[in-house]
Amino acid sequence: MNAAEELKALLPGSVISTGLQLNKPMAVIKKEDLLKAAGKAKDIGFDHLSVITGIDYKDHFEVIYNFFSYSKKQNLALKVNLDHDKPEVETLTSLWNGADWLERETFDLVGIKFIGHPNLIRILLPDGWNGHPLRKDYDMNTEQFVTIGENGDDVVSPDGTNLLRRK
Amino acid sequence: MESDELFINMGPVHPSTHGVARFKLRMDGENIKECTPVIGYLHRGTEKIGEMKTYLQFIPYTDRLDYISAFPNNYAFVKAVEELAGIEVPLRAEYIRVLTMELNRIINHIVSIGSLLMDLGAATMIMWGFRERENALQLFEMLCGARMTFNYIKPGGVREDIPDGFMPKLNEFLKDMEKRIDDYEQLINGNEIFHMRMKNIGVINAKDAVNYGWTGPTLRGSGVDYDLRKYEPYSIYPDLDFKVCVRNEGDSYARFIVRMDEMKESLHILRQVVDNMPASKEISSAEYGIAPMTGTPTGVSTYFPRIFTPPAGEVYSRIEAPKGELGFYVVSDGTTKPYRVKIRSPSFCNLTAIPSLVKGLKIGDLIAAFGTIDVVLGDVDR
Amino acid sequence: MEKGGFRVDPVTIDTTKIKITKKQPVTALDKLNDTGLISTVLAAREREGMILFSTIDQVFNWARLSSLWPVTSGLACCAIEMMAVAMAHHDIARFGMEIFRASPRQADLMFVAGTVTKRMAPRVKQLYEMMPDPKWVIAVGGCASTGGPYHESYSVLKGVDLIIPVDVYIPGCPPRPEAWIYGVIQLREKIKNQGYGAKWGLNK
Numbered sequence: 001m002n003a004a005e006e007l008k009a010l011l012p013g014s015v016i017s018t019g020l021q022l023n024k025p026m027a028v029i030k031k032e033d034l035l036k037a038a039g040k041a042k043d044i045g046f047d048h049l050s051v052i053t054g055i056d057y058k059d060h061f062e063v064i065y066n067f068f069s070y071s072k073k074q075n076l077a078l079k080v081n082l083d084h085d086k087p088e089v090e091t092l093t094s095l096w097n098g099a100d101w102l103e104r105e106t107f108d109l110v111g112i113k114f115i116g117h118p119n120l121i122r123i124l125l126p127d128g129w130n131g132h133p134l135r136k137d138y139d140m141n142t143e144q145f146v147t148i149g150e151n152g153d154d155v156v157s158p159d160g161t162n163l164l165r166r167k
Numbered sequence: 168m169e170s171d172e173l174f175i176n177m178g179p180v181h182p183s184t185h186g187v188a189r190f191k192l193r194m195d196g197e198n199i200k201e202c203t204p205v206i207g208y209l210h211r212g213t214e215k216i217g218e219m220k221t222y223l224q225f226i227p228y229t230d231r232l233d234y235i236s237a238f239p240n241n242y243a244f245v246k247a248v249e250e251l252a253g254i255e256v257p258l259r260a261e262y263i264r265v266l267t268m269e270l271n272r273i274i275n276h277i278v279s280i281g282s283l284l285m286d287l288g289a290a291t292m293i294m295w296g297f298r299e300r301e302n303a304l305q306l307f308e309m310l311c312g313a314r315m316t317f318n319y320i321k322p323g324g325v326r327e328d329i330p331d332g333f334m335p336k337l338n339e340f341l342k343d344m345e346k347r348i349d350d351y352e353q354l355i356n357g358n359e360i361f362h363m364r365m366k367n368i369g370v371i372n373a374k375d376a377v378n379y380g381w382t383g384p385t386l387r388g389s390g391v392d393y394d395l396r397k398y399e400p401y402s403i404y405p406d407l408d409f410k411v412c413v414r415n416e417g418d419s420y421a422r423f424i425v426r427m428d429e430m431k432e433s434l435h436i437l438r439q440v441v442d443n444m445p446a447s448k449e450i451s452s453a454e455y456g457i458a459p460m461t462g463t464p465t466g467v468s469t470y471f472p473r474i475f476t477p478p479a480g481e482v483y484s485r486i487e488a489p490k491g492e493l494g495f496y497v498v499s500d501g502t503t504k505p506y507r508v509k510i511r512s513p514s515f516c517n518l519t520a521i522p523s524l525v526k527g528l529k530i531g532d533l534i535a536a537f538g539t540i541d542v543v544l545g546d547v548d549r
Numbered sequence: 550m551e552k553g554g555f556r557v558d559p560v561t562i563d564t565t566k567i568k569i570t571k572k573q574p575v576t577a578l579d580k581l582n583d584t585g586l587i588s589t590v591l592a593a594r595e596r597e598g599m600i601l602f603s604t605i606d607q608v609f610n611w612a613r614l615s616s617l618w619p620v621t622s623g624l625a626c627c628a629i630e631m632m633a634v635a636m637a638h639h640d641i642a643r644f645g646m647e648i649f650r651a652s653p654r655q656a657d658l659m660f661v662a663g664t665v666t667k668r669m670a671p672r673v674k675q676l677y678e679m680m681p682d683p684k685w686v687i688a689v690g691g692c693a694s695t696g697g698p699y700h701e702s703y704s705v706l707k708g709v710d711l712i713i714p715v716d717v718y719i720p721g722c723p724p725r726p727e728a729w730i731y732g733v734i735q736l737r738e739k740i741k742n743q744g745y746g747a748k749w750g751l752n753k
Binding site: 179234315 | 632
């Protein structure tokens with residue numbers, strides 16, 4: 001029996017459905033039980049978190065976690081569905097250290113908040129950027145002006161007021 | 168003697184940071200108390216561009232991710248698309264693909280070792296290394312016309328066939344490369360200063376490495392015996408015979424030696440590919456035609472259909488790139504453009520462990536440890 | 550068209566059919582140039598400036614163009630071609646660029662090689678302002694000239710000439726080392742024609 005069905009047998013309340021991600025077993029998890037399901041997956045032997053993907057479908061968000069097990073050489077994918085108005089889910093940094101930057105990147109580009117993350121700030125775009133670019137309703141024509149503030153950090157403004165040297 | 172804390176910024180413009188990476192260091196004298204990497208100075212929005220271009224138009228953008236070795240990037244995206252659409256690839260095309268990818272692995276490790284040694288102060292290795300790199304780049308130019316950004320591997324096969332003068336020149340390159348790798352080992356491996364700067368610097372054990380999501384030669388330097396080409400093989404790797412290079416110490420010197428060994432294994436793989444290359448002339452899937460085109464070395468070129476629509480679905484496929492595990496998550500909704508392309512790059516995931524790796528060391532050790540992790544900023548920032 | 554790619558036919562040019570037309574001389578100077586005699590007052594006054602300033606200008610310009618020291622500001626893929634140009638096969642040290650200085654205070658040429666993003670732009674401008682006069686800038690590659698393949702992206706500056714003045718643009722993605730050296734030679738030609746004479750319009 002493949003890994004998704006194994007997970008369903010262990011946690012029947014959390015798993016909504018099992019299926020296939022083309023050829024890898026995938027399980028859809030309830031939003032509130034993600035940490036429990038991921039912990040159980042780590043116990044079964046899935047110790048490598050490969051990637052965290054955030055996708056913006058126009059009426060809901062999806063976050064997909066891909067795991068891999070070095071000992072059993074098997075793949076597993078977990079999917080979580082989130083509301084469009086309030087995309088929040090628990091963080092996995094307590095189990096995997098590598099999830100830290102992957103979640104920061106998903107927050108930066110797609111706009112999904114991870115509850116409990118120690119340092120959820122933007123990582124690829126400067127602090128203060130307006131909007132989340134990978135959402136489908138991001139306006140590509142918004143102007144963003146970037147200058148250097150104190151300490152070498154960036155200051156962003158949408159109208160260029162930070163470009164004046166004297167205020 | 169207690170002194171005040173010093174706050175040093177190893178800025179985006181720095182000769183040793185391999186591009187535009189920035190470190191914010193809090194120091195106590197010469198020892199590092201805390202190190203925060205700041206990235207994003209090369210963020211070009213490749214994933215958003217992926218939603219605006221068709222599948223075939225996106226392939227040149229994958230070249231520019233890890234620009235030192237561009238063939239594996241092409242192949243990772245094309246493998247995802249082929250799995251989604253269910254395309255069969257002929258055998259000769261697979262052999263040509265593996266030939267180019269392994270050649271790229273060799274020159275990637277040359278640049279990595281060369282720039283590490285240049286940061287440590289020894290400029291000879293990079294001069295020697297770039298001499299070999301020129302020979303390899305001339306081979307690539309014969310094959311597909313470009314030196315660094317190839318756009319050669321497409322869904323269903325490759326773009327053009329191998330021209331006539333290629334095989335003799337490749338054999339000459341292989342013979343030459345063996346002698347040169349022995350030269351490099353003699354120059355570096357026994358050097359006492361090198362040992363002092365690299366041994367016991369940046370130590371990480373196997374469990375922590377897996378927890379941080381490390382993959383590739385950095386993981387194999389910590390003792391975990393895993394290589395995607397051997398244990399989850401793709402393309403023609405099941406028929407090839409090669410070893411997986413593993414070291415157990417987990418420090419910078421071990422990661423360096425893993426890369427030297429991998430170069431020799433790549434030469435071994437290349438010799439097998441050259442010996443067993445099938446003689447048929449099919450370089451792409453039978454449903455695409457071959458069109459005569461003047462100006463190419465062989466007079467023919469593959470015709471890839473401009474309207475290419477894989478069925479709706481999602482796929483995550485990963486390969487063993489020279490820097491680690493490169494994965495593409497492609498979501499398709501049945502139209503000509505992908506709905507979402509997510510790139511899992513090895514340099515981004517390897518870089519998360521730097522703060523814990525260099526606590527308590529000096530700045531020179533930060534440079535040595537950072538050099539062995541082999542980061543390319545095009546891959547980190549995408 | 551049948552199922553196939555596009556057909557590229559070899560082009561033949563019949564050079565016997567090309568006629569070279571000459572412009573008819575209009576001004577006095579043109580007529581003078583036709584005859585080959587340069588002895589009128591007008592022409593002599595033009596050459597006056599050249600005689601006064603020519604040798605000093607030539608010496609300064611020769612000194613400046615033979616020893617341009619670049620600053621290492623390689624940002625992306627074009628930086629790897631910069632390393633290839635600086636290494637033994639295509640050697641840029643024979644044109645005087647012996648050392649790539651790490652500090653901009655000691656350099657007088659800046660190769661902007663790679664994509665300039667909006668986050669990196671203030672730093673590139675600061676680097677330019679830190680270089681002392683006389684200084685020149687070469688924009689290498691498609692991304693630094695106009696934004697390149699990333700023109701539609703949300704975070705890429707569409708050409709570095711929006712923030713600093715550029716002297717030579719080298720197209721390519723990435724440009725071959727031979728094209729790089731051609732761009733450097735163009736910059737040397739530009740420097741050769743500089744000086745007081747040229748500024749006052751006298752050094753024709």
